[in-house]
Amino acid sequence: MSTLKVNKPRQKTSLASRFSLSTFAWFLGLLFFFPVFWTLLISFRQEVDAGTFPPKWIAPFTLENYEKVFKVGAKSFLLNSAIASIGSTIVILALAFPAAYALSIKPIKKSKDVLSFFLSTKFLPPIAALLPIYLILKELQLLDNIFALTVFYVAMNLPLAVWLLRSFLKEIPRELVEAAELDGASTIKILYRVLVPISMPGIAATSLICFIFTWNEFLLAINVTGFGAATAPVYLVGFVTAEGLFFAQLSAVSIVVSLPVIIAGWAAQDKLVSGLSLGAVK
């Protein structure tokens, strides 16, 4: 009996204070959620009801904003984003998984220095690299090319992927690899026959995080793409500045552009902290 009580030290605080703290938590939480909720609400309204002051709580429901999103050609921007995000994620996995292997199960010499190097590249400000990237792409006539953008997205998230995958691979017992080596398996075989299948959860989490970061990337996208290769965030900003007054329409576009990321975020929720903190927090 007594152990049960000991397990809940916080029951000491009075019921009233617990209740008020919970209410406060809900208040703060809803405050943070409100902009998202409001945007969702507005996106189902007609333009006339969206921009009123004071704002209306109840207005006729319509789906026309979402229909318009696809009519005005958001499709090609979403497609560009999909190519850049999925494409770069696949390349990242192909490069990062072997690297993480070399740095984890039977780590090579100086693996800590290599890891530190990868981490340090994440700290360099992208704005300082913008000019050279722009010049190189211009020289190669690759401006406004979605595949060129994809290559730079690989470079952006590769260090993070190495760190994340390494933290998963570290948990695998080295005996497993040693046994495969004794059987005469090559490195490639060990990687793709032995390690990939058992580290699928880690691979999934890593790819979702890379996907989210790439999908949201803006600085590079807006400066090295034109109309042809523009990604969804670039398209969205165009909307804000040129048609900022069409709130209902803008809200619908925001929701559509955010949807893939929300879904990916849902699937990766356990590992998101790890990704955001560059692997420092699990």
Add this chain to the structure above:
Amino acid sequence: MTTIADRKIANRRRRLPLYPALIFTIILTQIPFLVTLGISLFHWNIMYPDDTRFAWFENFQTVAADEAMRAAIKNSVVLTTGVVFFSTLLGLLLALLLDRKFRGRALLRVLVWKHIIFNPMYGIVNGFATQIYQKFGGDSVVVIDFISQRPLVAIAVPMIWQWTPFMMLIILAGLQSQPPDILEAAAVDGASSRQIFRSMTLPHLRQYIQLSIVLGTIYIIQSMDFVFTITQGGPGSDSTIIPYQIYLTLFRKYEFGEAAAAGVIVIILTIILSSFAFRLIRNLLETEK
């Protein structure tokens, strides 16, 4: 019997899987920075190609004397400090609240953090912020036109909104990594919940709070998205920040040399900041072992 030569071959074979990623990263991340460093020593405006020449540190002098760049540095410091401070404070508060048991906690947690991945800058917040500000400014119903009168506040508010959940997530992870048996032992020994918080939880949280501050600073000082869409640095240069000013120097003034020099300054600042981040991340990784 393994000879030294054998072991060398084995070592080389073990390093092999690392090379593609390492070489790729070196080429794509280091070369641009070297190029930036090089360009920063040249006088180079794309509109006057004939006037391109080696200029030593002239660009750095120009940048240091530039009023707009000075304003940008000041704004960057103010904005970053403010946003980091308030979002860490709010994040800590939310983390502590959400670490307690109450009805609907799981749902609330999801509601709070989900929006950080919500295409944070462009999508929802921006639309929402622009909408609110235009409403408050345009129709003269409310007196303050935030965007022109308090541009930094107008940018800071949505940024705090965006970054608080990030801080919360890291601090929450710290809270949950506290060994529960020690807390229980303290409670059994008669420590009040306030005592437990002060002398056990807070010290344990310290490195997580530090991490969220340092990482937040590095991310926030680099992000120019809200400035780009909400104020465009205006009015005048009241809300311009370093990355946005570099962007303007590049694509409005076409002063490539000056932009590169400003870039080099940013790199140096970030290296100082990230050396802190570095130590923190390594410490956390060590303690986890």
